[in-house]
Amino acid sequence: MRMQGKILNWHDDKGFGFVDPLTGGQRAFVHIKSFISRARRPVNGDVIHYELVQESHHRYKAECIQFADDVQTAKPQRYLSNNHHAQKTHSKRTLEALLTGLFCAFILIFSLIGSLPLILAGAFIVMSTVTFVAYGIDKSAAESGRWRTKESTLHVFAFLCGWPGAFVAQRLLRHKSSKHEFQSFYKVTVALNVAGIVFLFTETGRTFLNQIVLPWLANA
Structure with missing residues (x-):
């Protein structure tokens, strides 16, 4: 779910804080690594666009974060870049999962045949x-x-x-x-x-x- 919210309780030395949706809803955890661009550091009061992700224990975090002004000035280019990055990450993880499965199968098969x-x-x-x-x-x-x-x-x-x-x-x-x-x-x-x-x-x-x-x- 793509949302818009305002950053609060930002701890710049630790690189994390929280975001409250502008329209009301769940407060979410924000980490500096979740920003798509790190050209500048966030501060309290910054308006951001983000994906709301639910974790375990009913906690929420913000992912794929963009500053609101960046979205307005470079939305088409950023969307294409994010889409390409997401596809590349998905392909990489699929390959890693396949290689891990093949390795485990290799160990099992060669152990069963005595090699x-x-x-x-x-x-x-x-x-x-x-x-x-x-x-x-x-x-x-x-x-x-x-x-x-x-x-x-x-x-x-x-x-x-x-x-x-x-x-x-x-x-x-x-x-x-x-x-x-x-x-x-x-x-x-x-x-x-x-x-x-x-x-x-x-x-x-x-x-x-x-x-x-x-x-x-x-x-x-």
Whole structure:
């Protein structure tokens, strides 16, 4: 729902505040990252156009925010730009979801036929579940003001075969999906996992797996 409202309680040092609709309705959370253009910083009293998005616990946030004067002066060009950006983002997320699904299918199939140890598929399933739950707990804590889970902990879970669960949590829960620095580290955990699987298909990797890893697991 596209709405028009006025910014209030803006904390410029923290980059967030709230917006009240001009015609009355739900107050929504505003974050600096939700502005389409960051050519200038918002201040209290600025009139903005925004999409009202309902989150969990009946809370609302503003997305795709534009200053009212920007809308009036460059509406046709901005609409085309936003539409192109939305299509590009949708295509990127679809590709990421497809590649994640193919990776999980690859691990499962090759574990079932014996090319990879079955315990590896079990590790991905268990750790992905643990990681998804950890994301859910952290999102709930963020919304209620409770103690947060460290980002380093989420990255460790992702690295330890839990990154598919992290991917699903980021998309379904809309948590940690837009923070650039966090996403950079997350992608590193994905790359390391993929590289590790590729390594296991090399002669050195098979020797390492059969002579070191599996005997260690058997004696653990």
